[in-house]
Amino acid sequence: xxxVKEISKLFGKKAVVDKVSVDIQHGKITSFIGPNxxxxxxLLSMVSRLLDADTGEVLLDSSDVKKLKSNDFAKRVSIxxxxxxxxxxxxxxxxxxxxxxxxxxxxxxxxDIKMIDQAIDYMNLEEIQxxxxxxxxGGQRQRAxxxxxxxxxxxxxxxxxxxxxxxxxxxxxxxxxxxxxVDELGKTVVxxxxxxxxxxxxxxxxxxxxxxxxxxxxxxxxxxxxxxxKEIYDMDIPIQEMNxxxxxxxxxx
Amino acid sequence: xxxxxLFIALILLSLLSLFVGVSRISPTDLLDFESEETQIFLIxxxxxxxxxxxxxxxxxxxxxxxxxxxxxxxxSPTTAGTLDATKLGIxxxxxxxxxxxxxxxMAVSFVFALAGTLLFMQILNRIKFKDxxxxxxxxxxxxxILSSITTFFAYKANIIQNISSWLQGDFSMIMKGRYxxxxxxxxxxxIAYLYANRFTVAGMGEDFSKNxxxxxxxxxxxxxxxxxLVTSTVVLTVGMIPFLGLIIPNIVSIFKGDHLQKTLPHxxxxxxxxxxxxxxxxxxxxxxxxxxxxxxxxxxxxxxFLFLLFRGRAYA
Numbered sequence: 001x002x003x004v005k006e007i008s009k010l011f012g013k014k015a016v017v018d019k020v021s022v023d024i025q026h027g028k029i030t031s032f033i034g035p036n037x038x039x040x041x042x043l044l045s046m047v048s049r050l051l052d053a054d055t056g057e058v059l060l061d062s063s064d065v066k067k068l069k070s071n072d073f074a075k076r077v078s079i080x081x082x083x084x085x086x087x088x089x090x091x092x093x094x095x096x097x098x099x100x101x102x103x104x105x106x107x108x109x110x111x112d113i114k115m116i117d118q119a120i121d122y123m124n125l126e127e128i129q130x131x132x133x134x135x136x137x138g139g140q141r142q143r144a145x146x147x148x149x150x151x152x153x154x155x156x157x158x159x160x161x162x163x164x165x166x167x168x169x170x171x172x173x174x175x176x177x178x179x180x181x182v183d184e185l186g187k188t189v190v191x192x193x194x195x196x197x198x199x200x201x202x203x204x205x206x207x208x209x210x211x212x213x214x215x216x217x218x219x220x221x222x223x224x225x226x227x228x229x230k231e232i233y234d235m236d237i238p239i240q241e242m243n244x245x246x247x248x249x250x251x252x253x
Numbered sequence: 254x255x256x257x258x259l260f261i262a263l264i265l266l267s268l269l270s271l272f273v274g275v276s277r278i279s280p281t282d283l284l285d286f287e288s289e290e291t292q293i294f295l296i297x298x299x300x301x302x303x304x305x306x307x308x309x310x311x312x313x314x315x316x317x318x319x320x321x322x323x324x325x326x327x328x329s330p331t332t333a334g335t336l337d338a339t340k341l342g343i344x345x346x347x348x349x350x351x352x353x354x355x356x357x358x359m360a361v362s363f364v365f366a367l368a369g370t371l372l373f374m375q376i377l378n379r380i381k382f383k384d385x386x387x388x389x390x391x392x393x394x395x396x397x398i399l400s401s402i403t404t405f406f407a408y409k410a411n412i413i414q415n416i417s418s419w420l421q422g423d424f425s426m427i428m429k430g431r432y433x434x435x436x437x438x439x440x441x442x443x444i445a446y447l448y449a450n451r452f453t454v455a456g457m458g459e460d461f462s463k464n465x466x467x468x469x470x471x472x473x474x475x476x477x478x479x480x481x482l483v484t485s486t487v488v489l490t491v492g493m494i495p496f497l498g499l500i501i502p503n504i505v506s507i508f509k510g511d512h513l514q515k516t517l518p519h520x521x522x523x524x525x526x527x528x529x530x531x532x533x534x535x536x537x538x539x540x541x542x543x544x545x546x547x548x549x550x551x552x553x554x555x556x557x558f559l560f561l562l563f564r565g566r567a568y569a
Contacts, residue, residue: 050460074466081460087324087385088457089510098454101465106450106514132510152465 001026002047002077002156002188007056008212009042016042018212019056024156028204029182029189033196035233038209040192041160047190048079048158060156074102078154080145080162086133092144093129096120099151119151123177139170146177150185157181159191163198171195175202196237200224201245208232224248254508259522263306266529270305271298273533275541296429304432305424305532306525308491311438311483313524314445314517316498317505318476319370321456321513323377326506327389329498330484334396336495338369339481339488341403344416348406355434359489366488367481369399374477386562422492422547424532434486441479442521449513452476456511493547494528496554501527503561 002024009017017039024030024047032040045051047058049065058065065073078099090098096119100112108116120129123143133141142162149157159178163171175198181187182204193199199206199220206223208216215232216223224246229237237250271294272278278298282290316329323333330336342365346358353361373392380391407416445452454462455472462469487494501524502516509516528546531553535544 045460048464050463069466070463070468071466074464079460079464086457086461087326088453089506090453090512091510094510094512098450098457098465101450101454101467 001061002190003059003062004043004047005057005059007043007046007053007058009039009046009051010054015212017046017053020209020212020214021056022207022214022217024188024190025205026155026188027182027186029178029191029202030205030207031199031203032190032192032207032209033194033199033232034209034215037211039212040209043209044079044158044160044190044192045081048077049073050079050081071102074152074154076154077156077158078149078152079158079160080149081160089132089134091130091132092125092136092147093120095133095144096125096129096147096151099148099153102152115151115153119147122150123147138165139167139173142166142170142174143177146174150181154187156188156190159189161192161194163193163195171198178202196224196229196233196248196250200248221246254505254519254523256518256522259519259526263522263526263529266526266533267302267306270302270529270533273536274298297427300429300432301424301427301532304427304435304491305528307435307438308487308494309497309525309528310442310521311435311487311524312494312497313501313520313527314442315480315483317502317513317517317520318445318452318480319498320502321452321511322473322476323374323388324456324458325377325383325385325388326503327385327499328377328392329496329502330480331495331497331499332389332396333370333373333392334399335366335370335373335480335484336488336493337396337399337403339366339485340416340420340493341365341369341399342485343489344403344407344412347412347415348410355489359434359485362485362489363481366485367478369395370477370481371474374473418492420493420547421545422494422550423545424491425543425545427491432490435490437486438483441483445479446514446517448472448475449517453511453513456513491546495547495551496558497524497528497550500554500557500561504557 004020004022006019006021007017008015008019020043032044034040042051046053060076096116097108100108100115104112120126123146125143125147133144162174178189179202182189203220206220207214208223210232216228224239226237226239229248235250236253237248240247240249276293278290278294282288283294285291319328319333320326339362342362343358346353346361350357373395376391377388403416407413451467451472454465454467455469459469502520505516505520505523509519531549532546535546535549538544
């Protein structure tokens with residue numbers, strides 16, 4: 001379990017994340033939602049050690065993440081940031097191989113190669129594994145990055161807006177994969193999401209942030225109701241239940 | 254672009270290079286160890302060849318590392334002020350110690366090359382507008398400022414000619430006893446190869462590196478130290494060789510991608526080949542005179558650079 005305790009981040013004098021405490025439960029999909037500038041990405045960056053918290057601490061299975069060696073941490077927690085645009089010309093397979101970097105430092109052994117093959121297989125990338133990333137579509141590239149994280153084989157997978165710039169088909173594809181990672185491989189997934197309906201349909205728990213504070217934190221069905229959404233987004237959002245999914249109809253509210 | 258073909262080309266060109274020059278030397282002359290030809294061969298031709306190979310490999314690898322670490326395809330010792338900082342370092346060493354030994358010059362110019370490159374990387378971090386073309390332009394401006402400072406003080410101290418002789422890359426001065434500093438490129442090439450994976454990861458950005466547990470800042474600084482070492486030794490022994498670190502890694506990247514462990518050998522080989530061709534042409538074109546290597550590389554290199562620019566900024 002990851003426990004976030006009273007964590008804050010100041011940019012100048014403004015607290016972007018203000019004394020946030022959250023527990024991230026094992027084996028579940030937890031979504032961070034909230035309006036722009038709520039501090040979701042900053043919170044995720046602090047949990048994954050990309051940013052240092054100004055106050056507070058993050059505990060990974062009750063040990064302070066700051067005290068873990070970066071290599072050991074990289075074997076337990078992985079993070080994908082929203083910027084998956086990179087001008088590095090690598091093939092999918094080369095990228096996925098770097099997922100094994102924390103284990104092998106680049107000298108791949110048999111087990112590494114097995115993990116790489118599995119990850120590529122899992123994401124259905126065998127046929128295009130020798131294609132260069134800059135020649136792929138956005139959806140393929142996102143799948144390649146997730147394959148890398150699978151090869152990295154961490155218990156916790158954190159993703160910062162993985163659906164950015166993806167069309168509906170690919171968004172659904174990515175969310176289904178994340179669900180599968182939790183159900184089949186027992187991973188714990190934390191995602192920052194903008195689309196409330198993806199959060200509603202796929203996540204087990206939702207943490208809603210606003211102005212750097214947690215306003216709601218709980219199981220999805222406790223959060224996806226008009227009352228809570230009003231508090232989070234300042235919008236009157238009617239909820240429609242369809243095939244046991246709660247859909248927020250926010251388009252004309 | 255197979256490694257094998259590059260290697261064969263390198264061997265053939267090396268042989269050609271050994272037997273091209275003002276005094277005719279044929280392989281049979283070498284049988285007589287005491288002959289004048291053999292002496293010229295050993296004192297001038299062989300050192301020249303080794304210097305070309307080491308400088309060509311070193312400068313292309315330096316460029317490759319810089320492009321990876323700065324995440325910009327147009328950054329190289331030429332376009333990031335590293336060469337100009339080295340020149341400033343040489344001036345300072347000449348002003349401070351009037352009879353500076355090669356090692357003293359080397360140490361001072363290394364410090365300047367490193368400081369200049371670090372300063373450029375700092376500028377790079379502060380620039381919000383990270384356009385592929387804009388960044389090398391900033392680097393060129395930065396280099397020109399350093400260069401103007403050098404010229405100013407060199408003028409004051411009356412050593413302009415001395416300084417501009419460092420400026421011109423020239424292999425005709427290479428002789429036994431004057432190029433051995435270049436051997437430092439050999440361990441650097443090996444280290445660069447061992448660290449290739451780390452440089453590739455660092456080239457994917459700070460967040461990406463941290464995710465994989467790589468000490469990003471340490472690797473970037475380490476890479477820049479390698480770059481500064483290579484650049485300062487090459488400038489001291491041969492002079493400035495522009496564009497080499499820029500075009501060679503780019504050509505290899507188009508064919509082989511950016512996985513440094515795979516592209517590093519190709520880059521080193523192609524760098525040596527390119528420099529050899531330029532040197533041989535420079536020796537043949539106005540025979541028995543010689544066109545300096547920096548002019549040859551400058552002309553051919555800037556042509557290739559323009560071609561890369563127009564080829565499409567998509568790759569940049």
